[in-house]
Amino acid sequence: MTTAAAIYQQLHAAIISLELQPGMPLQEKVLAEEFGVSRTPVREALLRLAEAGLVEIFPQSGTFVSRIPLSAIPEAVVIRKSLERTTVERAAQVAAAEDIARLDAIIARQRAHASLSDASLFYAEDEAFHEAISAIAGYPGIWTLVKTVKLQIDRARRLTLPVPGRMATVTEEHTAIRDAIAAHDVKSACEAMMRHLGAVIPDVTALRQHHPDYFA
Amino acid sequence: MTTAAAIYQQLHAAIISLELQPGMPLQEKVLAEEFGVSRTPVREALLRLAEAGLVEIFPQSGTFVSRIPLSAIPEAVVIRKSLERTTVERAAQVAAAEDIARLDAIIARQRAHASLSDASLFYAEDEAFHEAISAIAGYPGIWTLVKTVKLQIDRARRLTLPVPGRMATVTEEHTAIRDAIAAHDVKSACEAMMRHLGAVIPDVTALRQHHPDYFA
DNA sequence: GCGTCGAAATTGATATACTAGTATGACAAA
């Protein structure tokens, strides 16, 4: 992998995890020194991050970690629902036994991580579940698209307090989706997915009070 | 606008219009000389094009105009249908009189361009129509997303022979969508849009015969 | 308090050079 790609990944992860706070300045020169490389790969990484909406570049002025665009979050949720409705409906139509087995394996790992309260591993399996449904539907590119769209939602969610028992709730919702797919019940698969995605919308107003300068 | 952005736009247009043929090599050095700039802005433009899937960069080897990924086109159509179903349904719910007027204005211009057989202006208004629906629905970002997804579809369509009377057909389909939105008839608005988008799928097998080396 | 000027800072772009993979073709060996 190239140096630029590595820097992109590191900055990407740091911004998503809020390790780099929204609004924080990012200077090419400083980053280049920190990473021990020249400005060139740093620039490439920042340009890609700007396209993803994770940093904002103001020419001849400065580069900053983007503030979370609260106004765009409802639209992002709508887009995600639209796309994942498509994948789950198709998956419910075409899923084979081995596909269900894959989903079961993911849910099982999720349960294990939930019982150990390992949020990071749990989150990874959550993503794997949705990605698997996209793959089962035969539309793997849709998950790629969803990932880019859900970026800002995830950042906002990181700011919400962890709700006790939420991992268990998510696992139950996943199980409901899995059951509907296994039963080839398109309608209830769709409904279960909509319930699941509807529950993930962060409480915008509360966030704004606690972290006023994190949002645009 | 920056030099890099200008170069990006020029290359983007040239690739979409097939002026730059799929598979054609693009050398940073050569492009830099042609545009009369240094390698840096050319690189930035190529990197953005690579993210959009319009060029393929093979490190330490070469950069090429991407071949059209025929296998990805069905998925792109599914994604577009999914997203535009969402916008048209919402638009049918919330459209005001002035919104309908905007659609009418676009359709009127389209009719004019069709009667003069000006394909390029007609195409621009076609895009404006879908963009307007996205805006009316309150989800302008969805059109941005659709634009990126439909890139490869558009390239493939450029290779198909112009069908006589297609402009008239498209205008009729747009009118049907407009009427359903004006009537706040969500169901038939959706159906009209699906008919419209279903008619745009290029004939993949025929293309492959005529331009075998344009596809991946 | 307000407007203006100018220095400092930052990204944008250039030029050059070097590194490290990759493709190519010639050539030798089987």
Add this chain to the structure above:
DNA sequence: TTTGTCATACTAGTATATCAATTTCGACGC
């Protein structure tokens, strides 16, 4: 003839130094 190896040329990736263009911001004078 086929196969494997090697030398070569070529390309993108990175480094470095420098200048340009623009914005930011504080000092200064009014």
